[in-house]
Each structure stands twice: as C-alpha cells, then as structure tokens.
Amino acid sequence: MKFLAPLLLVCLLALPAAAQRIVISGQVVEATNGEPVPFASIFIPKSSAGVTADADGKFKLTATGSPDSIAASALGFATQRRRLSNAAVQTVLFRMKTGGVALGEVIVSSRQPENPAFRILREVQRHKPENARTALQAAEYDSYNRIETSLIDLPKSLSNRKVIKDIRALAVRQGAAAAADVDAPLPVFASEVGSRVYQRNSPLRRREDLLHKQMRGVGPREGSVLSQMLGSNFQNFDFYPNWQNVLGKDFISPIAEGGRVTYDYELQDSVFVGKDWCYKIAVTPKRSHDLAFKGTIWITQEGYALRRADLVASPEANINFVNDLRIYQDLTSPADGAGLPTRTKMVLSVRPYEKQAAMLVRFTTVSSNFVRNQVHEEPGFYDQPIVSSLMEPTDKEEPGVGSLLTGLPQGGRGGYFDLHRPDTLSLSERQTFAVLDSAKQLPSVRNVLDWVELLVNGYKRVGKLDFGPISTLYANNDFEGNRFRFGFRTTPEISRNWLTQAYVAYGTKDGRFKYGARVSYVAERRHWTVFTGEFKHDVEQAALLDNDFLDNNNLFTAASRWGRFRQGKPVLRDLTSLSVQRDLFHGFTQTLTLRYQNINPLFEYRRHSPSPGGQPPTEMPASDVLHLSELVSESRYAPDENLVQSETRRRAVGLKRLPVFTFRYTLGAIDWTQGDFMYHKFNLAISHSVSVGQLGRLTYRAEGNYIPTALPYFILKTPLGNQTPFYNANAFNLMNYFEFITDRSVTLRLDHHFEGLLVNSIPGIRALNWRLVGTGNVLYGKLSDRARRINGNTPDLPGAISTPYIEVGYGVENIFKFIRVDFIHRLTYRDTPGTSNFGIKVGAQFRL
Secondary structure, eight states: OTTHHHHHHHHHHHHHHHTOEEEEEEEEEETTTOOBOTTOEEEOTTSSOEEEOOTTSEEEEEEESOOSEEEEEOTTBOOEEEEOOSOSEEEEEEEEOBOSOOOOOOOOOOOSSSOHHHHHHHHHHHTHHHHSGGGSSEEEEEEEEEEEEEEESOOHHHHTSHHHHHHHHHHHHTTOHHHHSTTSOEEEEEEEEEEEEEEEETTEEEEEEEEEEEEEESOOSOHHHHHHHTSGGGOOOOOSSSEEEETTEEEEOTTOTTGGGTEEEEEEEEEEETTEEEEEEEEEESSTTSSOEEEEEEEETTTOOEEEEEEEEOTTSSOSSEEEEEEEEEEOOGGGSSOOEEEEEEEEEEOSSTTSOEEEEEEEEEEEEEEESOOOOSTTTTTOSEEEOOOOOOTTSOTTTTSSSOSSOOTTOOOHHHHHOSSOOOHHHHHHHHHHHHHTTSHHHHHHHHHHHHHHHSOEEETTEEEOOGGGSEEEETTTEEEEEEEEEEOTTTOSSEEEEEEEEEETTTOOEEEEEEEEEEEETTTTEEEEEEEEEEEEEGGGTTSOOOTTOHHHHHHTTSBOOGGGOEEEEEEEEEEEEEEEETTEEEEEEEEEEEEEESSOOOOEEOOGGGOOOEEOOTTOOEEEEEEEEEEEEOTTOEEEEOSSOEEEESOOOSOEEEEEEEEEEESGGGTOOEEEEEEEEEEEEEEOGGGOEEEEEEEEEEOOSOOOGGGSBOOOBOOSSBOOTTSBTTOOTTSOOBSEEEEEEEEEEOTTTTGGGSTTTGGGTOEEEEEEEEEEEEOOHHHHHHTTTOTTOOOOOOSOEEEEEEEEEEETTTEEEEEEEEOSOTTOTTOOSEEEEEEEOOOO
C-alpha cells in the first residue's frame, strides 16, 4: 500500500503526456513559384492521422501523442517531410518539388451525336445580353488589389551575389521559410491598393478613386505612378467579349462565338459554386501555339452565366518572355444581376532567356459592396480615369508626414491593410511580407534598386538630381563627329510641381557647343494643367523639323544622332518657346505653344524672298538665317486612353480601343519684324490599333497636311525617308531624304501583325515562334507653283508628284525574340535615279 500513492501520482502525470494534442496548420505550395498546390494530402507518417488541403493549399491537422514529423504528397510532386517540435501549436510550409508518378491519360468517348458541352455553350451565347457587364448601365464597387513580385529559378551565379545572400540571411533571421531556402522564390516587392471603382457602359467610362496604399520592398521611387498602375484599372478581365486582351496580346475567350474553331470542350461534372449549380467544362486549345487558354470554366445551370474561370495560357503559346500565365476569376451569381468579378487572380512569370532568373508577379483583386445601375450625373464625374489623393513622402520624411497613408509599417505599427485587409494572407505571403518590411533597408538592396532605375528610366539618381539619359551620352555621325552630351533633371525631392531639365553637348568635328534647358510647372493636376518654357541651341536635321515625334522620346532622339546626319540636311537652330497644356474634358487635351526659331542652314541653300507690292522676288544670300515666329495650337482627343501621373509627368498605359485624333494649326511669320509674310500650316492625324480576330492586329495612321503659303522647302512638309539599313515604322523605308516635298498631302501607314497565323501551323517552323508582318505606306500630295517659284534656284527641289507613292512589304518578326526583317517593294516611281525598288530592312523591337 505504501507504493500505491507514488504509483497513482506517476500515472496521473503520464496521462496528459499520452493524450497531448498538437495543432498543425500551414500551406502547401510549389517550390519553383510559390503557387498553392490544391487538395494535397497531409499526414503523420506511421499513423492514421491525415487531412486534405483546400483549393488554396491550406490545411489544419490535429495530432495526438508526440509525432516527430509531418508529410505532404500530391500528384506530380515528390513527397516531402517536415520535422515537428514539441510546441502545442505549430505552423508548417511545404514547398513541393516536381516528381513522383503521374497518371496516364484516360480517354472517355461518348456515343451521343453531339458533344453535350456544345449545347451549353450555345445557351451561353444566347444569354450573353443579360449576363455580360454591358447589360448594366453602370456599376460601382470597392476594390482591393495586391501585387507580389519575386525572383524564381535563380542561377548559381546570381544566388552567390551579396544582395541575394543578404535577403536570404534576413529571411533566416525572421524564420521565413518562404524565402530562406536557396531555391525558394526571392521576394522583391509587394503592394496593396484600395479603391472605389465606378464604371458607366454607355458611353464606356471608367473611374477609379485610389483611397489607400501600402508598399513593401524594392519598389521604384515614383510611387504615385506605381500606385495608379497597380489599381484595378489594369486588371479588369472580362471573358464575355470574344477577345480578351492580356499584356497587349489578343487571347480568344473560351466562351467566344466560334470558340469551337480554337478549343476542344469536355463536360466533366456538375457541382455547386456558392449557391449556384454549375456545369464544369474543360477547355483545351486545338493548337498549342495559339493565343488561347487551357483550363476549366463553370457555367450556371440557371441563366447559363459564366460563374468561374480557372485558365492557363498554353506553355507553347507564341508569346515572348512569358513562361507562365494563369488567370482565375470568380463572378457574382446571376441571381444578383449581370456578372461582376468578386475575386480575380493572375500569376505571371517572365523570363528574358533560358538559364536566367525569372520574375514572378502575382496579382490578386477582391471586389465587394456592389452597386448596380446607379449612374453618377455630376458633370465631369467619369472624365478622369484615375483620381488619387495619395501623396508620396520624401525619403527624409517620417511615415505619415506629407502623405495620407504611410507605405511601410515601421516601429511595430501596422499599415492600413495590416488592420483592414479584406483578404486573408497565406502563410507564404505572411512570411514574404515580413522579409520585405526590412529588405529595403539593406545597403545592397538599395544599390540594386538604383541600377534598376538607371536601366529602366535612363537616369541615375545622385542626391536630389537625376543625371542622364544614358542613351544620349555619346553619339557619332558624319557632321558632328563624336558627340558628347551631359544632362540632368530635378526630382520631386526638390519640388513636386516644378521640373527642370538641362543639357550641354559638344561635337568634335563641327567644333560647336550645344545646350538647352526646359522648365515645367504643374499648375493643376485634376485637369492636368502644365506651363512649359524651353530654350535650345543645337544642330538638328531639317528632314525631322516638321515630323511628329515626341520631344521626350529619348530612344528616338538618341538614334537620330547616329550615322549619316548630313543626308538629313543639318541646320543650327535656336529655339525659344512657351507653352500651356490642359485637359479640357475626358480624353481631350489642348496645347498652345508660342515659339521663336532662328534656323541657320549648314548646307548650300538659296531662296527667293517675296517682295511687297508684287515686285519681282529678290534672291537672298547663301546660308541665310530664317527667323520664324509661330503660334501652334494642338488638339488631341483620345476617348479611352488611361493616363497615370507622377509628381511632374504622366504616361499613357494600357490598350486604346478607340482611334486617337490630333489636329494641329500653326500660324507663323518669317522675319515679321521686317514686315515679311505670314504663313499657315494645318495637320490632322488619326491613329488606331484594331483587333481583327484570328487574323491578328492592324495598326494604321492616316494623316493630312495643308500649307497654303509658299515657304522655303526645308520648312515645308518633308515626308520622312529612310536611307539606312534599319526599318523605321514612322518612315517611308524606300524613299530618299528630300525625295518629295509637299505643301498639301495625305498619307496612310499600315502595319499588320499576324501573330502566329499560318506560321504556327508549319511543323518545325512553329518551334521558332516567328510571326508574319505586313506593311503598306501610301503618299499622295503636291507642291504648289508658288512654292516652286520661291525655291526656284534650289537644286534639291524634287519633281511633281503625279501619282501616289506606294510601297508595300512583308516580313518576319520575333527572330530571336527581338529581330524583325522586312522585305519592301516600291510600286511607283520605280525609274527615279538613285533609288531602290526593293530593299531589306532590319529592325529591333520589343513585343510580347
């Protein structure tokens, strides 16, 4: 009996240990990209305890006793085990690598005369008018957008770099398995943006009010631009139209009319999605290289509405640099009205070349609080596509000072979304965010960020100034010789409203110093009102003086300085201008410019000057300087263009489905202080990019010019020729410089991209991912007799244009993903001396 009490005490102490319960939760993801592995099996080895993960790879398992490990398995992946501790509550992240045994293909055939999925698809087409978003007059909703960016498949040479090791070490210190392993995705940047979206369908108008943002990690400095680009405006997928534009590529929708030409369909099951009983249909492209999706769509039995889509672009699709593209979307129930997206997820993996690291970008959009058919009648409500009250703090400001919301949570305080996130982060995402909160402070990461900005924007930040652009630092041509240029611009750290740009250049052959400065002031942002003053003293090409190129197109500016500069007839130009730009209403921008130019031809030139009172014209001396005073009015109408604003600049992003119209009127005078004559110039241009379905995409530009006044030939309209071996989409590629001069003309340029049409169907060739292109350029115009008289002694004056100038071409693009080769034929003016009737032009371009 004396041993009974101690024995009972030992048993009582042993009972809790025998009955210990351990709660294990976590997630199963793919090792290469961090994507969830749905419905994986989670189990305790050598026991009956197990559970199945959900569609997002998440699981929760309760085990008894003291298990030392937990395992996960899934079809197509190697089984993985993780050690367990003695803690009562534990979190485990499984990063599954491909392997194991995959099931063979099973083909089930039906004896029915028609595929049962076809009947459902016909009903989808019949019910589109009431199910598509366009059935609504208007819609509005709250939108939460999260973007996570990581580097995956890092080569060993990159993994050994200091910046990578620093981030890995940081992940280890924070216990973040999502980034600690040597082969795990390396987090780079994450953002969260909250907004209220308003859309009106007739006419189509879309407005997004940005309300909250939170950024982590290695993000670019111009956060306000990035915030707007990360909103739902740029992730607005809609599969009801026949074509869905993704990354500038036209993918055919799985529920498109005529989709049976592109897709094979298989009715797999009938299941509940929420409260809706749905048909589950598998879709597969008939040709793997086509721009089409593979995956599953769910169609409701009542109303035949698209309820869910889970789609993956074919890995062999003819699209550059993208080796993984997935789109998942849930839509509202048809019982609530026309379908609106409640949750959209896009995963994008971009790899420049094999054996290089890939960039993985994961977009998540969650929408709620829908209001249908409430049209806002307030004047101008839909005129501004993006309304942002978010301001960017400078690097030296404390979080929250000078901004409505802070970017990174610091000092233990969470940002807005850490407290009000409408979406639950996975274990992998929580670990990634923890690493990113601290990664930006690492010196090696800051250094890499500066180099990325230099490559992307062309400027190097030094203190409060940006120096560059790097593309214009050096050039070599036959007039200036070696041209050296040094320039800079101010940053928002100096002023959010003022932007100053300046440069100085020198040519070793012509021995001239050139210089210029431009100052812009943003007076008002809602209607984007900007005042700009500029002065420039530089050598230009007369052939480019009256051609429409963007002043801030650094790439074209740099390219125009190389090679045979003399063929464009160099002039020394002093330019002084003052302009104001303002958005008058949605899509309509008006610009007024007052400018004064001194143009000194640096080539042999004589002109006749008109004399008052009808007296005979007098001949001017050689190399006479022209003094031009001009007032230029430019009206631009782009009805569906999306513009994003930085502190002092804005950019057009996204696809424009409607034409862009530009009208320019110039009122000028030559030597007006000496009583010389006035002149007028009129220019109208229309440009548009049109999807033509299976045939690809056509871009056209039509332009008309009219100059009723007789002027010196090099300030008339000179159609841009091309005497280089390189293809130029803005030029007539078989036309010589100054081969034609007009004071009234019309032009039409066609550039058609066939994508993978025809080429995708040729065995052997389709593996190269080449694409066919077709071009056509037409010019028709004339030079008036008055203009000929004033330029009578000029040997360069061309003959009359009696018939249209026409050149057509065909070619192949996407050679090595960048190279384009065009074969061009000249159809008219084939007997002109010094010209070629056939030419091969090579170009480099960036197209997905």
